[in-house]
Amino acid sequence: MPIETKKARDVSPTEAMLTMILGPQGMGKSTLCSTVAEVVDPDEVLLIAALPREAKTAGYQYYNFDTVFVEESVDWAPESKKYSPDGYDKVMKVVKELATDEKYRAVIIDNGTEVAEYAWHASLAPLRIGDPGELGSSGNRYTPYTSIREKMERFMTHVSRLTSDSCARKKHVLIPWHPQKPSEDELENKGVEYVGTEVPMVRGSFRRRAGAKIDTVVYMRRESKVDKKSLKSTMEWKLQVASDMDRHCKIPGLLDPGVKLIEPKFSELLKIVERSVQNDT
DSSP states (O other): OOOOOOGGGOOOOOOOOOOHHHHHOTHHHHHHHHHHGSSSSSGEEEEEEESSGGGSSHHHHHHTEEEEEOOOTTEEEEEGTTTOOOHHHHHHHHHHHHHTTOOOEEEEEEEEOOOOOOOHHHHGGGTTTTTTGGGGSSSTTTTTHHHHHHHHHHHHHHHTTTTSTTTSSSSSSEEEEEEEOOGGGGGBTTTTTBBBOEOOOOGEEEEGTTGGGSSSEEEEEEEEEEEETOOOOOEEEEEEOOOOSSSSBBBBSSSOOOOEOOOOOOHHHHHHHHHHHHTTO
């Protein structure tokens, strides 16, 4: 039987895109995610809220997205000797079910940082500890770090499938994520496993690999604008799509010269990606 093939251009970079939006808290990551409703019918957008407060974002409230809450139960409380986390399993259950879903055209997982924490709890639970330091000399303190890497690999693999033909209906997937500085012992990997001075907030080595599992990586920025007449300054929120020395962005294709900051809307990001792909062909 001959191998079944497609042409690379049969897979459109903008038809279903997996996007990571990095930035500190309060920078407008969730607001940007809500603008996917300018491209997709709001009734075809699903919000997966890792914490109840995520659903309170003004944009989510405005569009009134269907929402699944995957908050971890109180059964994870190491200080009370409770070692039964369920947040990671809840997230994975929803993501796997979405592979056969035909209703939703876009999925927002808000936020990736919390999902990574749920994976961390699930990695500690079998050891009945709340911190690797509790292992002492009785166990390998690297065991939970190996476990969280495997769990996050599994999570990102299933999420990525939602943007592919293996999904019943391909979807845009947007994941807001907080950044962090690499640890001191990771600096030797700079330029090999990652570049820049910011990586996604995840415990262990997966933070250096996360970008490799994503189609598009962008950053929310706050810029000061000074009025030339009044000399008054105002703050503007922008989406960074081109890399600099601190933030390594990832866009399919080749950006137009001089393009770095755009309006923080998903529709504008799609336009940039579409143009970049055309520039690269």
